[in-house]
Amino acid sequence: MKTEELREYFQESLCIFNLQARDKKSALEEMVDRISRECRLKDRDIILEMLLNRESLGSTAIGKGVAFPHGRTLAIQELTVLFARSADGVNFDSLDKKPTHLFFLIIAPPQDKENLYLQVLGCVVELIKNASKRRKLMEVTSFPELQAIFDS
């Protein structure tokens, strides 16, 4: 998957440019609440539980101020991606012990056969390795700005 293709998986209503939470659980809650509201899902708790379990397998904050909470749950019907940015940073139990500022939350239904979610995840992880894109993402405050980063 090419980074330009990422565009189609993000939507404005699932971007949080000023995440308020400061710790892992409340950050996940804030993000999952947004998804439940926007996608009209009834089982927010199931999604949250899955993401917390995924974190206990190993923190998805793999360093450089970025985390990629992800996983599969029956409580969602299609691949859903949320972007969040925290100016102050979140204690997300990062591998390098530093605060996390950027979040790419990726959840998929179990029946996602082509493992599309792993492809999207891999593509975002790759994008983040680029220091200049990472720096731009840290400053991003609007959806068009975010999309421009995928394109450039």
Next chain:
Amino acid sequence: MEDQAKLLVALQDLDLLIKEARDSDTSTELKEMGFKLDGVAKLQEARDKLAKRIDPQLLNRYERVARSYDRAIVPVTDNFCLGCFVTLPTSYQSLQNKNQILTCESCGRILYFP
């Protein structure tokens, strides 16, 4: 009483997470991306704890169906069972609103109404 249907779905999510963490293709891919997956034992513990909160009969039913299929619980969309694509009786929708845990009569999978 806790919502048994929800607990059951959470259990299947957890089983899938454990399965993927143990699957060599998926775990290799994730590790190559930079993720650490060393908490499988913790997940197994969480699984045991969660299973204890589920009614033993229901848990039994889940385990039994899970032996025949990759996934014991499947979603219902537009009145279709997404396990076998059979159309379900319209009465199912109202039954599930009453917190009944329903099974597809055609394939035997447990149904989840999103």
